[in-house]
Amino acid sequence: MxxxxxxxxxxxxxxxxxxxxxxxxxxxxxxxxxxxxxxxxxxxxxxxxxxxxxxxxxxxxxxxxxxxxxxxxxxxxxxxxxxxxxxxxxxxxxxxxxxxxxxxxxxxxKRIYFTEEDQELTIDFFHHGMRIMVDESDLLLILLPCERPGSVGDLLRRGLARGGTASVPYGPVSREDASADAAVLSLIRARGVSAVVGGPVETARLARSAPDCAAHIKSVLLSTEYVSDENRKTIETCWECKVFEHYGTTESGLGGAMACHVRxxxxxxxxxxxxxxxxxxxxxxxxxxxxxxxxxxxxxxxxxxxxxxxxxxxxxxxxxxxxxxxxxxxxxxxxxxxxxxxxxxxxxxxxxxxx
Ligand SMILES: [Zn+2]
Missing domain, CATH: 3.40.50.12780 (ANL, N-terminal domain)
Structure with a gap:
């Protein structure tokens, strides 16, 4: 099809x-x-x-x-x-x-309210939408808020698990402060992370400082905000991977639209x-x-x-x-x-x- x-x-x-x-x-x-x-x-x-x-x-x-x-x-x-x-x-x-x-x-x-069923819609979207970039063989690092049940990273983790994809819910990396980058990069190397979901600025910074991770990173999903061409190209070049983009807001129930393989x-x-x-x-x-x-x-x-x-x-x-x-x-x-x-x-x- x-x-x-x-x-x-x-x-x-x-x-x-x-x-x-x-x-x-x-x-x-x-x-x-x-x-x-x-x-x-x-x-x-x-x-x-x-x-x-x-x-x-x-x-x-x-x-x-x-x-x-x-x-x-x-x-x-x-x-x-x-x-x-x-x-x-x-x-x-x-x-x-x-x-x-x-x-x-x-x-x-702004306060946005959800029922269980509303959250289920998002989990189901993540389950199916993420299949464009990961499968059962992948380990995906989540650099989005994921501490609380029902947070974006938590819903993503649950959606991925349904498709058999393992994930590491890490939490957001500071956009301005690179002091915690070393810890993230050691995790990526130690676990052989093959896919990353994060914000464009901080993910581009990680990619620039660790081109060796290109050996195992296959795909990156950029979310949460406007993605500049420069950041997208930096990640593609340094990690020699496919960069997917996603568009969504809290009001839209987080997941709004997802890139296909044409990107x-x-x-x-x-x-x-x-x-x-x-x-x-x-x-x-x-x-x-x-x-x-x-x-x-x-x-x-x-x-x-x-x-x-x-x-x-x-x-x-x-x-x-x-x-x-x-x-x-x-x-x-x-x-x-x-x-x-x-x-x-x-x-x-x-x-x-x-x-
Ligand atoms: Zn398409």
């Missing part, structure tokens, strides 16, 4: 029969149905969305993707000011709350997320190929659905078909968040709490 491992996974998730070939029209039919269901659930269960979607008659108004224009955006300010009233489940069903603080901002922090842009997790690219000033939908602001709607999240959420990243749909043959759309590599005007500063610190 052409396409990525994500195609087969998406086909199963949207209910196609075993072995069925994923087609664009299947994805879109599913997404439209799930969009309507999400709108209905949000309207019925969340005070915030009940008010925001008051004038929307879902049956009458939402019949195709052009009708998305009828649905109001949700913004970071909404999340900061009305987060709790965005919830669609009782607080007892919440298993995880992630709090994002922003430097230099007087506003409330030019990333394919979104379309069974769980409906992405749009809009013109920031007017809010109008932009045609394929045009750069604009990334907006997404969650299609399967229970605790806190995001409806047309303006994440503030700059992105575009790649107009050319991907060489992997996937039926999934393809986002170009995401640009720096600062590229969108009037966007609040990027989150500075992330704390995770369990109620």
């Amino acid at each position: 052409p396409g990525t491992v994500l195609d087969a996974w998406t086909a199963r998730k949207i209910g196609l029969p075993a072995g069925a070939f994923l087609r664009r029209e299947d994805i879109e039919r599913y997404q439209l149905a799930m969009l309507r269901r999400t709108l209905q659930t949000a309207k019925e269960n969340s005070p915030f969305y009940a008010k925001r979607l008051l004038g929307l008659d879902i049956e009458r108004d939402i019949n195709c993707f052009e009708d998305l224009q009828r649905i109001p955006f949700t913004t970071e300010a909404d999340l900061r000011n009305s987060g709790l009233s965005m919830l669609c489940v009782p607080q007892r069903d919440i298993s995880r709350i992630v709090t994002l603080h922003t430097s230099g901002s007087a506003g409330n922090p 030019e842009g990333y394919h979104p997790r379309e069974a769980d997320l409906l992405f749009e690219i809009i013109e920031p000033e007017s809010g109008r939908a932009l045609p394929c190929g045009a750069w604009g602001e990334v907006v997404f709607t969650t299609l399967t999240r229970r605790a806190m659905p995001f409806i047309r959420y303006r994440i503030g990243d700059r992105g575009r749909w790649r107009p050319d078909p991907c060489g992997c043959g996937s039926a999934l759309k393809r986002l170009d590599r995401i640009g720096k968040r600062a590229a969108i005007k009037n966007r609040p500063a990027a989150p500075r610190a992330e704390t995770e709490t369990k109620p």
Whole structure:
């Protein structure tokens, strides 16, 4: 079957029969149905969305993707000011709350709420999405927060374990301070680590100072932020490995889109997320190929659905078909968040709490 491992996974998730070939029209039919269901659930269960979607008659108004224009955006300010009233489940069903603080901002922090099922969606995505770069023979070093149950590194470890891939949950390496690098590098050498997941700046620094690790490192996944060409090339050159990129935010449920073996842009997790690219000033939908602001709607999240959420990243749909043959759309590599005007500063610190 052409396409990525994500195609087969998406086909199963949207209910196609075993072995069925994923087609664009299947994805879109599913997404439209799930969009309507999400709108209905949000309207019925969340005070915030009940008010925001008051004038929307879902049956009458939402019949195709052009009708998305009828649905109001949700913004970071909404999340900061009305987060709790965005919830669609009782607080007892919440298993995880992630709090994002922003430097230099007087506003409330962003709090994103998840149920067990919401977290399961992420684990399942990591299980299947990571198969593009690792298999049972690999040992993957996780340089992301992983101490607490439910943290990104913990969900990644659990997803990988389901696919038979062993991992070492190490935790984040400082972007500014290289004093702990020696300890990470001895671990990589001692354990014969074959894959690394981390931030681009610190992973590039590790690669520069230890080209000998090229002997066993086969692949690297860069996550958490904008990836410069320079850092990507440094890692590819020093470790002679494949560098994959991933796009996701806490709001999108961490995993958002994943590179395929072509490694030019990333394919979104379309069974769980409906992405749009809009013109920031007017809010109008932009045609394929045009750069604009990334907006997404969650299609399967229970605790806190995001409806047309303006994440503030700059992105575009790649107009050319991907060489992997996937039926999934393809986002170009995401640009720096600062590229969108009037966007609040990027989150500075992330704390995770369990109620
Ligand atoms: Zn592809």
